């Protein structure tokens with residue numbers, strides 16, 4: 001069981017990083033092989049809608065997204081972590097998601113499995129936001145659910161914490177990190 005963690009925050013060691021690390025620790029405690037990639041350290045250009053992928057299902061832009069495609073294909077579980085930035089996912093996360101348009105082409109135009117095979121994959125979404133708005137996570141949730149649907153990744157749930165702003169504030173939450181550890185265990189057991 002391979003678990004791919006995708007850290008979408010540009011703030012290293014921030015709240016979503018801490019939650020993601022706990023999810024991965026929980027998954028590893030159940031024997032999963034875990035790997036985390038940090039989007040802010042990668043060079044991933046936004047999709048230019050050049051339509052080159054329409055023929056091939058492959059993106060012609062040769063940057064770090066090529067490695068991310070491979071990691072997504074290898075993974076049995078995907079854990080995507082992004083804080084809320086201006087009501088949506090971070091720019092780093094959205095660039096990665098938009099580049100999955102090539103996988104949309106594979107699925108809907110070329111009628112191929114988007115990630116190369118038909119094994120069951122599951123995905124978890126982690127987010128935090130500084131504010132406490134009722135609809136704080138809705139745009140991000142819609143985006144991430146769309147991504148998982150296109151990639152044939154079953155949506156396995158979410159960890160969402162509003163009112164968490166300063167770096168490390170999540171450690172003051174009564175049980176967020178514990179919830180994350182348990183979610184990581186569940187993700188690889190189900």
Ligand SMILES: Cc1cc2nc3c(=O)[nH]c(=O)nc-3n(C[C@H](O)[C@H](O)[C@H](O)COP(=O)(O)O)c2cc1C
Pocket residue numbers: 009010011013014015016017082083084085086087088128129130131132136164165166167168
């Ligand atoms: C560019 C930017 C935009 C943000 N926009 C929002 C927002 O729309 N709503 C909100 O609740 N918090 C917003 N925040 C606050 C972050 O969501 C919050 O600080 C969060 O804890 C950051 O998580 P991290 O430590 O994992 O990066 C924003 C922060 C930044 C830097």
